Amino acid sequence: MNYFNQSLKSIHEKLVNKEISAKDLTQQTLDNIKKVDGDINAFLTVDDEGALKKASEIDEKGIDSDNLLSGMPIAIKDNMVTKGLKTTAASKILENFKPIFDATAVKKLQDLDTINVGKTNMDEFAMGGSTENSAFKVTHNPWDTTKVPGGSSGGSAAAVAAGEVLAALGSDTGGSIRQPASFNGVVGMKPTYGRVSRWGLIAFGSSLDQIGPITRNVFDNATVLNAIAGHDKHDLTSSTKEVPDFTSNLDKGVKRLKIGIPSEFMAQGLDDDVKQTVLNTADTFKKLGATVEEVSLPHTKYGVAAYYIISSSEASSNLQRFDGIRYGRRAENIKNLDDLYVKSRSEGFGDEVKRRIMLGTFSLSAGFYDAYFKKAAQVRTLMINDFTKVFKDYDLILAPTAPTPAYGIGEDVSDPMTMYMNDVLTLPVNLAGLPGMSIPAGFSNGLPVGVQLIGRPFDESTIYQAGNAFEQNTDFGKQTPKMGGNN
Known part of the structure; x- marks a missing residue:
């Protein structure tokens, strides 16, 4: 089973019609992971036994014909705790x-009878943009295994792109x-x-982190967000706003929508092909009836500095809990309590x-x-005000997701403007708490x-509609990597 030509709807239909059982589907998924993942390294842990047991239980009670996720194998980024299943955040310290409980997003999926086949690789504690900062392995891009898959949710994205699973959860801090x-x-x-509870997500930047779905198409993505969104009493930052059905307006089109392209996001450092892709996307939206115009987010240039100070400060605070005492790695041959802290954290x-903890501790010092x-x-706050001003006149913002396509593993991006654009294109969305989707x-x-669509707070529906x-x-989303043998 690879998922290149499948969707939640097509697999669900097979399960409901008993053309395939949940156990067969799960076994085929696990077999394909074994076959493919040696080249990709998307997974840190594969839970064969637990996945097959859950699949058998679902078969016994029957597939829920009204629930597209019933019996569906998925993958979870390894910074979301999973009861009894190793959770490392790709760090030696864990x-x-x-864990002894499931993260809320994981539990919501479990309650809908999804099957967690394993935990995906990531940059350690979600700090990085290439999945090269994992303590255990480097994940490869399925389109070209000499290239990075991006990060920190590189394992989840690569697992979906390689046809190993149809959907995976990731987390997005910047x-x-x-x-x-x-x-x-x-x-x-x-x-x-x-929109989604952070309970059970191993924290990096508490005011920035958000869990979200990675899938092959927009409908599947909206379906998974339907499942994991909503208020959670365990997370006081989770919203009490009612969660709409994100799939209900997908076919409304983009007629009369106003879309802005920030000039600051199309600046120096952007690859020519990427820039052209954004302009081509704008032309497509115009042909479909939308208005597309240039807009300005003037404080964008300060975003990188603000992000690294805020995220590193929050990381410094959050990572204090990893002290070698209650859980995780504990250093040996220690002489006193200070020695235990220093050695456990130095080794782990x-x-x-370490760099981000030091930067954050410095920024928070008296x-x-x-x-x-x-x-x-x-x-x-100034950046939030910029977005608020634009969204008074525009429904969506269109921008490049990254300044270049995937770069080589071990390759330092030498152009400082490109490095700057790598951060400046995505992190304003997190600083402003907005929804954003790459397609x-x-x-x-x-x-x-990819290009990203950015929307007003809690207006994921319009993003999905335009996406x-x-x-x-277009047929860009239908293309598959050569390793799948389909192009």
Whole structure:
């Protein structure tokens, strides 16, 4: 079973008509992961026994004909806790950690009879944009295994792109769902902050993190978000707003929608093919009846500095809990309590995590709090005001997801403007708490290029509506990597 030519609807139909059982589907999925994942390294843990047991239980009680997710194998990013199943956040400090409960998003999917086949690789504690910062393995891009899959949700995006699963959960702190979705030619949604509970998500930046779905098409993505969205009493930052059916308006099209393209997102450092892809996407939307115009988000240029100060400060605070005492790695041959803390954390954390902890601790220190953290929070407010102003006149924002297609594993991007654009394109959405979705929109030298649609707070429906209209009128999302043998 590969999922290149399948969707939730087509698989569900087979399950309901008993052309295939949940156990058969799960076994075929596990077999395909074994066959394919040696080249991709998308998974850190594959739960053969648990997945097949759950599938048998679902077969015994029967597939729910009204639930598209019933009996469906999925994958979970390894920073969401899963009861009894190893959860590492791709860090040595949590190398053998087995949680005692499920994250809310995971439990909601479990309650709808999805089957968790395993945990996907990521940058350690979600700190990185290439999935090269994992403590355990480097994930490869299915389109070209010499290229990175993006990050930090690179394992989830690569698993979907490689046809190993139809859907996976990722998390997005500064673009970590959307950028890997772009690099892998799949659909990745970062919902509005608070739309999905963060309970059980191993925290990086608490005011920025958001769980979201990665899928092959827009309808499947909306279906998974339907399942995981909603208020959670365990997470006081989760919204009490009613969750609409995100699939209900998919066919409304884009007539009379106003779409803005920020000039700041089309600046120097953008690859020519990527820029052309955005312009081609704008032309498609115009042909479908939308108005597309240039807009401005003037404080974008301060976003990178503000993001790194805020996210690193929150990481510094959140990662204090990994002290070698209650859970996770504990250093040996220690002499005293200070020695335990220092050695456990020195051995357990990777270089990128250490860098961000140090930057965050510095930014929060008594002598520098006002100069750095407070100033960054003020800049964040200015950026939110920029978006609010644009959304008074426009329904959506269209922008590139990443400045280039996927780059080579181990390849440092030497152009400082490109490195800057790598961050500046995605992180404003997190700073402003907005929803954003990357969709496949073109190719550059055989590699996928994505564009992102950004919406008003809690208006994922309009994003899905526009994304679906684009998908139905183009064939970029139907392309599959050569390893699938389909193109």
